[in-house]
Amino acid sequence: MEIKQVWALCYSATGVTDQVTGAAAAELAARLEVPLERIPFTRPAERAGTRAFGPGDLVVVGSPTYAGRLPNKIAPSFQQSLLGQGALAVAVVTFGNRGYENSLAELASILEGDGFHTVAAGAFVGRHAFTDELAYGRPGWSDLFEIKNFARAAADKIRKLTELPPSVQVPGDPAAPYYIPKGVDGASVKFLQAKPKTDLRKCNNCGACARLCPMGAINPRNVAEVPGTCIKCQCCVRKCTRHAKFFDDPNFLSHVAMLERDFQEPKENETFL
Numbered sequence: 001m002e003i004k005q006v007w008a009l010c011y012s013a014t015g016v017t018d019q020v021t022g023a024a025a026a027e028l029a030a031r032l033e034v035p036l037e038r039i040p041f042t043r044p045a046e047r048a049g050t051r052a053f054g055p056g057d058l059v060v061v062g063s064p065t066y067a068g069r070l071p072n073k074i075a076p077s078f079q080q081s082l083l084g085q086g087a088l089a090v091a092v093v094t095f096g097n098r099g100y101e102n103s104l105a106e107l108a109s110i111l112e113g114d115g116f117h118t119v120a121a122g123a124f125v126g127r128h129a130f131t132d133e134l135a136y137g138r139p140g141w142s143d144l145f146e147i148k149n150f151a152r153a154a155a156d157k158i159r160k161l162t163e164l165p166p167s168v169q170v171p172g173d174p175a176a177p178y179y180i181p182k183g184v185d186g187a188s189v190k191f192l193q194a195k196p197k198t199d200l201r202k203c204n205n206c207g208a209c210a211r212l213c214p215m216g217a218i219n220p221r222n223v224a225e226v227p228g229t230c231i232k233c234q235c236c237v238r239k240c241t242r243h244a245k246f247f248d249d250p251n252f253l254s255h256v257a258m259l260e261r262d263f264q265e266p267k268e269n270e271t272f273l
Helices: 016-032 075-081 103-113 141-160 208-212 235-239 250-262
Strands: 005-010 036-040 057-064 088-095 117-125 270-272
Touching: 005 016, 016 036, 016 057, 016 088, 016 141, 057 075, 057 103, 075 103, 088 103, 088 141, 103 117, 117 141, 141 270, 208 235
Parallel strands: 005 036, 005 057, 057 088, 088 117
Antiparallel strands: 117 270
């Protein structure tokens, strides 16, 4: 099957998913000897409008896992903004060493509903957005080696196609409920209303956090104010060069402590062809 263009499109608040998606797409383009173009999809303006693809296009679509599924405020953008129109797709999710559960199945299902034909899928471990204590340094060189091998195998599969095969099957239930966070005592915790705080001794009000926020939740005129919906993606915390952003919600911190305690054993990447 002839591919003329590879595209890389992902939502990546902290950069980990972008790294994984970009590595897979770059290897696919090199193996198929076609151009690669990256499409940003993280900030609100980047997710606006419609992006149409068609036969001859191969689109690598990536998303992080939030509570075992796609981020609930971002998934509608994948549903509403992408038109496959017969294009091939590779679904990619990242997860922070706890588990990807249903996120990959959900992404593959959305892509199929958008008119793509999903020929490969993979779930890859990356540094947890909440803490450096989980999967720090991942994806590392061995993960990138696995990502490239996955992309090469997907490219070889695509090259041999004379007609569209059945869509790739991945484990999970696209409609399953979200994982319920737990604290250190094992009881469920709620921190939906938690928002980042600002250390005014460090902040110089440069506005970077407001510009980069995937939800546009931070007031650009006073970045200590968060009037919009915060999805706890940690973009503002991770991207602030002055380390002025932080979360102090006790339920959130208890959940992070539980993750650090219970999910230290390194998880494996999983791929499906």
